[in-house]
Amino acid sequence: MVNSGKGLENVYIDQSSICYIDGFGGKLYYRGYSIEELAEMSSFEEVTFLLWYGELPTKKELEEFSKELARSRKLPEELLDLLYRIPKTAHPMGALRTAVSFLGNLNGEPSATPEDVFRKGISVTAKIPVIVATLYRIKNGLDPIEPSTKLSHAANFLYMLHGEKPPKEWEKAMDVALILYAEHEINASTLTVMTVGSTLSDYYSAIVAGIGALKGPLHGGAVEGAIRQFMEIGSPEKVEEWFFNALKEKRRIMGAGHRVYKTYDPRAKVFKKYARLLGDKTLYEIAERLERLVLEHLGKKGVSINVDYWSGIVFHAMGIPIELYTTIFAMGRIAGWTAHLAEYISHNRLIRPRLQYVGEIGKKYVPVEMR
Template sequence: MTEQAAPRAGLEGVAVADSAIAKIDGTVGELRYCGYLIKDLADHSDFVETSALLWDGELPKQDKLAKLRTDMRQQRGLPTLALDLVQRLAGEQSPMDCLRTVVSALAIGDDVLTTDDAVNRERAIRLTAQLPTIVAAYDRVRKGKSIVEPREDLTHAANFLYMLTGTVPSDEEAEIFDTCLVLHAEHGFNASTFAARVTAATMSDIYSAVTSAIGTLRGPLHGGANTAVMNTLLEIGSVDAVEAHLDGMLARREKIMGFGHRVYKVVDPRALILKQFARDLAKQKGEPKWFEMSERLEELMKSRKGIDMNVDFYSASTYHYMGIDADLFTCVFAMSRVAGWTAHVLEQCANNRLIRPRANWVGPDDRDYVAVDQRS
C-alpha cells in the first residue's frame, strides 16, 4: 500500500495558486489589495476605483476611471426576467437564496460559452453594478413597497441606500457605506472565492462562478457571520446582559460569531476601521447601546478566550445603525465581494488549470458485491 500524506483539515496553510490580488499577513494584521494597504484604500479610494484595481491590478488613470463610473451607473438596471424573479421570490426565499437564484438567472440570454477575458471583464462590471439593485428590490418587495429604480446621478453606495430606503442618504452615511464596500471587496483565497475559482477552473462561466461563491458565502462560518452577530446582539438585548450571555454560550461550547479567523492571528485591520464607524454612527444616531454591547463583548472575548474580533463583528452594528435589516447583511457583503470574486475568475482564467485535489482513502477495502436479497 502506498503511504498516504495526512490531509490538511480545512486546507489550513495550503497554498493552492499564485495570486497578485490580495496579500494577507495574519501575524501582523496586514491586508493589501494589489500592494496597497487596506487602510490607505479605505481612507483615499472608493468602491468603484477599488474594483478597478482588483480587476486590473493597477489603480485606474482618470479617463479609465471616469468611463468605469459611467458604465457602472448605466448598468444598474435589471433585465425584466430578473426583476420578475425578485418579485416572485421575495416573499418565499431568504435574501441570500434570492440573490443566488437571480444572479444565476442573469446568465439567461448571454452567450455564456464565450468566456474570453474581454467579455468576462464586461460581465464583472455589470454584475458588480447589478447586485445592489437585486438586494434593494428584494427588500422593497418583501415589505410591500414599490421598487425604487436606480439613479445614475448617485454614487454606487448612495444609490444602493437610496434604492433600499427611497431616500437619498447623507454624504457622510454614503461615504461610510462605500468604505464598508471597499473593506469587504477582497480577501484572498477565502471559502467563497475559492469556490468561484474552482467553478471557473472547469471553464464554466462567470455567472456560475459567482453563483457558487454566493452559496458559499452565506454559511455562518463565512459571510453569514455578520447576520449572526446582529442576531446575538438582539438576543442579548442590553449591555448588562452581555457577560452572562457570553459565559452561557462559552459554557455550551458555542462559537461566538464575529470572532476568530483562519488567517489572522492578531486583530483583523478591517475590524478596527469598522469599529470606528460603529462608534461614530452610535453617537450620530444617539443610540449607543449596540456599540457599547459590541465593545463589551469584544473585551470579554479577548479576556476569556484570547480571541479577536473579525470583519463581521462591527459591520453588524454599523449596518444596523444605517437601518439595514440584519438578514440583508450577508447580501451587502456579496455586493462588495463580487468585485473580488470576479477579479479571481479573471486571474484563474488567465492561467487556468483544473482544480482537482484528492482525498486519502479511509473507507473499507475491496468488497464483493452482495445481491439485494442476501444483505444482512
Template sequence: MAKVTGLEGVVAGETDIGLVDGERGYLVYRGYWAKELAVTRSYEEVAHLLWNGHLPSAEELNLLKQEMAAARSMPEYLCRMIDLLPASVPLMLVLQSAVAALGEGNAAWPPTQKQGMRLTSVLPTIIAYRYRKLNGLTPVEPLSELGHAANYLYMLTGEVPADTHVKALSAYMILCMEHGMNASTFAARVILSTESDMCAAVSGAIGAMKGPLHGGAPYEVISMLEDIGTKERAEPWLRHALNSGTKIMGFGHRIYKTKDPRAEALQIATQEMIGNDSSFDLALHVEATAIRLLDEYKPGRRLFTNVEFYAAAILRALHLAPEIFTPTFTAGRIVGWTSHIMEQAKSNRIFRPQSVYTGPMPEAEF
C-alpha cells in the same frame, strides 16, 4: 496517514490580487493596505484597482462610474423571473438564480472585465428590487448621479442617504471585496477552471456565501446587541456570558491573531456616526467593555474585535433588515470574485485534487 480535511494550509494557487496575513494583521489589495483604501477611496476606485491592477486616473474613474451607472438596470425578463419566485425563497437563492440567468448570451470565453462590471453594477438592484417587492413597496429605479454605495441605499430606502451613512457602507463594502482563497472565491475559481462562464462561477460563489459558516456571522452579533439593549446592561450581560462559557460574538477570528484590519478601518470610517446614532453608540460601548472583560477572563488569548462586529453595528445603524445582511456582503465581495475569475482564466488549469479512499476493498481481484 494523518486525516486530511478542509484543505487548511494547502496552497491552491498563486494570486497578485490580495494578501491575508493573520499573524501580522495584514490585508493587502494589489500592493495597498485595504484599511487605507476603505477610508480614502470610493468603491469604484477600489473596484478598478482589483480589476486592473492600478488605481484609476481621473478620466478612468469618470468613465468607470458612467459605465457602472448605465449597467445598473435589470432586464425585463429578470424582473418577471424574480416576481414568479415564491416569497419563501431566501434572497441569497434569488441572487444565485438571477446571476445564473444573466449568463444567457454572456458565456464567451475568456471572461471579461465588462462582464464583471455588469454583475457588480446590477447586483444591488436585484437585492433592492426583491426586498422592496416582498415588503409591499414599489421598486426604486437607480439614480445615475449617485455613487455605487449611495445608490444601493437609495434603492433600498427610496431616500437619498446621508453622507455619513454612505461613507460607512462604502468602507464596509470595500473591505468585503477580497479576502484571499476563502470558500466562495475558491468555488468561483474551481467552476471557472472548467471553462464555464463568469455568471456560472459567480452563481456558485453565491451558493458558498449562503452557508452560515461563511456569510452569516453578523446575525449573531445583532442578536447579542439587541439582547443587551442598553449601556447599563452591557457589563452584567457580558460577565454572565463569560462565566457561563458562552462565546462573545464579534470577537476573535480564525485567521487574524491581532486586531482585524477591517475592523480598524471601519472604526475610522464610522467616527462621524458617534453621538448621532444611539444603536451605534451602544455597539461601541459593548466593544470597549467586551475587550476589557475578555482580557480579564482570557488573558493572552488575543481576542480582538473582528469585522463581523462592526458590520453588524453599521448595518444595524443604517436600519437595514437582517435578511439583506449577507446579500450586502455579497454585493461587496463580487469585485473580488470577478477579479479572481479573470485571473484564473489567464493561466487556467482545471482543479482536480486527489482524495484518500477510506472505504473497503473487494475481497479478490476481478
C-alpha cells in the same frame, strides 16, 4: 492525513498578485495598497478597478469605469418579473443566488478570457445592489425604485432601498463597507468561484456558486449572526453571563475567530470606528464588552475580532434590516471574485485536489434479497 491540514489550512494553490494578508501582523493589502488607506481615501468603484486591472485608474479611466457601472444598473424586465415571484420567505442571499443565475440564462456563454469575465463582471457588479434593493421593496409591499445613473455605487443602493438620497456620512460608511468586503485572497467563496471557473464553466455559474458559499454562517453569514447575538444579549450588564454560558455550551462567538488572522482583523478596526460614530449606543457597548472578554479569554487560542463583528452595527444605523447584511458582503466581494476568476483562468488549470481514503476496499457485493 497526507500533506495538507484539514480545511485546506495553509495550503497555497497558486500564486496571485491581487491581495496580501499578514495574519499575524493584522495587515491587509489590495494590489500593494493598505486597506486603511483605501478605506479612507478611495471609493468602491476605484478599488474594483484596482483589483481587476492591477493599477489605480487615471481620473479619466475612473470616470469611464464609474459611468459604465452606473449605466449597467438597470435590470432586464424578465428579471424584474422573476423577483416578484421569488417566495417572500426566501432569505435575500437565496433570492440573490436565483436572480444572478437567471441573469446567466440571459447572457451565459462560456467565459474563456479575462476580458469576457470583466465585461460580465461590470454587469453583475452593477446589478447586485439593484437586485437586493428591489427584492427588499417588493417583500415589504413597496414599489421598486429605478436606479439612478447619477449616484455612486454606495449611494444608489441606499437610495433604492430607502427611497431617498442618503446623507453623506451614510454614503461614506457604505462605500467603506464595500471596500472592506471587496477582496480577501482565497477564502471559501473565492475558492468556490475559482473551482467552478477552472472547469471553464461560465462566469454566472461561478458567481452563483460563490454566493452559495458566502451565505453560510461560518463565512459571510456571520455578519448577521454577530448583530443578532448582540441583540440576544440585550444589555451591557448581561454580557459577562452570556459569554461564559456561550463558552460552556461551546457556542461560537459570531464575528470572532479567523482561519488566517490570529490577531485583530484590520477591517474590523475600520468598521469599529464607523460603529462608534454612527451606531446604536447600547449595541456598541454590548459589543465592546463582549470584545474585551473574547480577547481576554480566547485570545490565547488566536481567536480575535473579525470583519463581521462591527459591520452589522453600522448597517443597523442606516436602517437596513439584518437579513440584508450578507448581501452587502456579496455586493463588495463580487469585485474580488471577478478579479480572482480572471487571474486564474488566464493561466488555468483544473482545480482537483485529493481526499485520503480511509474506508474499506474489496468488499463482496451481496444482492439486495440476501441482505
